[in-house]
Amino acid sequence: MVSARTRREQVDYIVSRGRSVRRACALMEVSRSALRYVCTMPAWDAELANELAQISAKRAAYGYRFAWALLDRRGWKINRKQVRSDNGPEFIARALRIRALMNHSETATIEPGKPWQNGSVESFHATFRRECLDAEEFAHLREAKIVIERWRWEYNTQRRHDSLGYRTPAEVGAEARAAMTQESSKIEIVDPGATGEADLERTAVQVHPIRPENLS
Secondary structure, three states, X not given: OOOHHHHHHHHHHHHHOOOOHHHHHHHHOOOHHHHOOOOOHHHHHHHHHHHHHHHHHHOOOOOHHHHHHHHHHOOOOOOHHHOOOOOHHHHHHHHHHHHXXXXXXXXXXXXXXXXXXXXXXXXXXXXXXXXXXXXXXXXXXXXXXXXXXXXXXXXXXXXOEHHHOOEOHHHHHHHHHHHHHHXXXXXXXXXXXXXXXXHHHHHHHHOOOOOHHHHO
């Protein structure tokens, strides 16, 4: 499928070869009214972006709904979906990457367009912040280490997880280790030396000596 821009370029080429615009448009199936169409959206979007930037600079806590309400009061007749953006996490990630580079550090990131790769990590971070970081007030680093370590122990040994059938990670880990031990005990261990000797004996029986008369 040829894009509209490419068809317009082809029309210009045909016209440059001596054909009329009407004939060139008919050949390329391009509407004459659309031939010289110039999109005005970039300029309109730039003006809208400038308005949103001013609103964000003055009222950083406003979301897109409040921004849309202010634009509507200023005379902008637009849909709420046109103001804005779901790139907040991307902006934060960009700032973190810059910060990491300034401190000669690296970050472990997921592949672009695959948010499911860190679903469990995001869930853990939300739980950790809700149940520990936001619920405590640390006086110094040592206290933070003690409180966080205590929460980690409770999270792994006492807290019931719905994703694990309302069992603790410690219980699930113990069950997995027991199952692995049981499976390994069923595996028959064979002495490789004995097997090798038996194979050699079978090979010796099957090999016949070569007699001189058989070479003629």
